[in-house]
Amino acid sequence: MAQTQMQAARAGQITEAMEQVAKYEGMDPEKLRILVGEGKVAIPKNPAHKNLEPRGVGEGLSVKVNANIGTSSDRADAAEEIDKLNAALEAGADAVMDLSTGGDLRAMRQQVLDNCPVPVGTVPIYQAAVEVTSQDRGIVDMTADELFGVIEDQAKQGVDFITVHCGVNMAVLDRLRGEGRIMDIVSRGGSFMACWILANEKENPLYEHYDRLLEICRAHDVTLSLGDGLRPGCLADATDRAQITELITLGELTQRAWDADVQVMIEGPGHVPLNQIQTNIQLQKRLCHNAPFYVLGPLVTDIAAGHDHVACAIGGALAGAAGADFLCYVTPTEHLALPGPEDVYRGVVVTRVAAHAADIAKGREQSIAKDNAMAKARADMDWETMLNLCLDPRTARKIRENSLPAEEEVCTMCGRFCAVRLMRDYFHPERKKG
Structure with missing residues (x-):
């Protein structure tokens, strides 16, 4: 069993990864060790990811940028995925998520891991859904063992962080039903989990069997990225009761993960008006004990299709200045199509502009x-x-x-x-x- 970065930090050990991150950030390694031990900084680093140059995410560090790549059921070209990965790295991405849902998913993920020197993340429920539907079964027919089997396989393969929608549970769906949203759920993984709960009339297995998830992550030092399944998909749905109910749940799950020496990041919105972004950051930091905050955008308008990367950068700059630690990029094709290599490049660059602007606003020397x-x-x-x-x-x-x-x-x-x-x-x- 691998020793997690959090476990080492709490034992007073400065790991090689901590040394590397501290040097990259221009920070005292001992200060970084304390922050990792407190959960305020995460260093996603699976020991099975051999060529990794670790990055830290969290308090006191530069704002990081993630690039999503991956195939779809309509477009699955392994060579293009490498081109997209290279475009993301050339543009300066600090992390990459493989969100593939088409083609040979394991082979696709392996080629990303083999060629990616920065942390790699996934959403395991995507693979679980693909495997179940390939057997002429519905997503709602997926078993807990099938889902956890995919998570363990990805952890063994070397994935550094995973998005899991543990906070989409029965209580949250009850709150959603009474909320009257326009867009309901726009998170793909969140919708999979919600439909599973509704069809089976059972609790989310990731929530019900959370300790099983923690055991896998602790064994392979996989960082949990607690997914925002109820993130708003339009400005009208931002900062509502359903979103905040899930966030409260994620705060509780964060503490349980830390008790097991598992590192955590919290994912956040989504589509948010400019005047609500700072409030969202403050709520997350308060409810989730200052865990690193990973935001998608936020996009500050719903009508920028073709230019959503700009809407994302505007929101990302404000979010970063307010305390967000990790910005997930958006490309010009968001809401329209699967991005190509040039879309990936443009998305990373404009989000790096936002991250850098946020670092300046925070006084980063x-x-x-x-x-x-x-x-x-x-x-x-x-x-x-x-x-x-x-x-x-x-x-x-x-x-x-x-x-x-x-x-x-x-x-x-x-x-x-x-x-x-x-x-x-x-x-x-x-x-x-x-």
């Missing part, structure tokens, strides 16, 4: 230093340094190369009337070149 370095490079009209400092050098270089100015120092926006150069030449003539 390393992030502020990067912006100051860019400001100096612009003042010096040092184009090579400017391009290297960009969050997305590939796109920045392409734009400049496609619109070269007559004079190398400037750009085609202002040309010879460049304000920066004029001020340099007349206000700081000592900096004038040539």
Whole structure:
């Protein structure tokens, strides 16, 4: 049985993963160890994921970005998934989730693990649903043993964190029924679990047999990402009784996981108006004992289809500044289609912009230093340094190369009337070149 990062931290041990994360974050390893032991930081690191460069998520660390990839029943191309993985990594993703529901799921997941140096997450109920329906049975015919069998297999394979919808239980569904939502449940895994409960008139096995789940996660040091099955799918449903009831349940399950030395992240909304984002973060942190918070977006409008990655970045920046620790990206194809490699790249980049903006708002010195370095490079009209400092050098270089100015120092926006150069030449003539 593997020793979990939380177990080691509570025993006073600074693991190799903690050393690596502390170095990456510019943090004292002992301070990080304390935060891991308290559950305020999670380091998703399954020992079976051999090529992993660990990342930490939580209090005092930079805001991280996750990229979802994966096949569907309509589109299952293993080669394209590797292209999407590479696009996510090139764009700077801190974690990747394989959400495949088409093709050979285990083989697909193995190729992601073999080629991914950052933490890999999954939603095990997707595979369980695919396997059951391939036997001409319905999702509601899935047994608890089948679901837990998939979870254990994925843990053994090397998955670092799993989304499990333990909070979708009978009590929450009763609250949902009386809420009168427009969109009801938009979480795919949440809908699977809700339909199973309603059809079988039994309690959610992930909730009823939560200790069995904890045993698997503790044995393989898999971090639990407690899923937000009741996340709002439209602004009108945000921050309602059903969502908060589930969040209260997740807070209780967080404490039970920590008692078993299992690391936890809490997933959050979803579609949320700008004026409710800070409240959502404060509620999660209070109800879930300051566990790391992993948000999808939040998307701040329902009508940005084709540009939902922008709506996501707006909400993500505000959420990160308010205390969210982990942003799940959205691509331009959200609500429309399965994303391709370029969609993945664009989704990661715009979400990294949001994460970086949040880090600056929180006073993170390393992030502020990067912006100051860019400001100096612009003042010096040092184009090579400017391009290297960009969050997305590939796109920045392409734009400049496609619109070269007559004079190398400037750009085609202002040309010879460049304000920066004029001020340099007349206000700081000592900096004038040539």
